[in-house]
Amino acid sequence: LAKTTQPISMDSYEGQEVNITCSHNNIATNDYITWYQQFPSQGPRFIIQGYKTKVTNEVASLFIPADRKSSTLSLPRVSLSDTAVYYCLVGAQTGGFKTIFGAGTRLFVKA
Amino acid sequence: DADVTQTPRNRITKTGKRIMLECSQTKGHDRMYWYRQDPGLGLRLIYYSFDVKDINKGEISDGYSVSRQAQAKFSLSLESAIPNQTALYFCATSDQDSSYNEQFFGPGTRLTVL
Numbered sequence: 001l002a003k004t005t006q007p008i009s010m011d012s013y014e015g016q017e018v019n020i021t022c023s024h025n026n027i028a029t030n031d032y033i034t035w036y037q038q039f040p041s042q043g044p045r046f047i048i049q050g051y052k053t054k055v056t057n058e059v060a061s062l063f064i065p066a067d068r069k070s071s072t073l074s075l076p077r078v079s080l081s082d083t084a085v086y087y088c089l090v091g092a093q094t095g096g097f098k099t100i101f102g103a104g105t106r107l108f109v110k111a
Numbered sequence: 112d113a114d115v116t117q118t119p120r121n122r123i124t125k126t127g128k129r130i131m132l133e134c135s136q137t138k139g140h141d142r143m144y145w146y147r148q149d150p151g152l153g154l155r156l157i158y159y160s161f162d163v164k165d166i167n168k169g170e171i172s173d174g175y176s177v178s179r180q181a182q183a184k185f186s187l188s189l190e191s192a193i194p195n196q197t198a199l200y201f202c203a204t205s206d207q208d209s210s211y212n213e214q215f216f217g218p219g220t221r222l223t224v225l
Binding site: 034041042043044045046049087100101102103104 | 115146151152153154155156170199201203213214215216217218219221
């Protein structure tokens, strides 16, 4: 499984757009990129998944450049409730998605 | 997610005791997983099961065993608990037919081994 690297922590203010970048230089051809969100003492929650270019849902956008060696999770207009740890994962869908979570990025949103 | 339940939610035990953590799901998913999370760290996969007759070791299976009693139930056992198994344990499920293979996590079990 491809290793991922993301910032340990980030600070933001309410109403701002937050971009968290994940590096995955060894991503394989059939790997997908998935982001999860985790609040303290809760299980992670799926946010978004993509393979290439851009994916958008009601929560976030995921930008993936052509070489797929990195990806950026974009959270529009964050609020205090977006304070959480965000995990970037890379792995294949076929044969089962055996996830490996790194340490994640701790986002702290200030008022 | 209320569709994935874990019991107990908290457990304190002593070194050498056998402990079982249980996970039940009403999502109808075939795939189930057990993870542990240590403070400030990400989740590490212990075991996973893609159907009732399938059990696979994950990243850190030593000292743990699992049982898939039914599609909806997946139990994790610590045969002889040790202090460094103190952690937050999560069960998760996923649907093999989902195009995103999204995992749904339970609320976690906080285990303390004294």
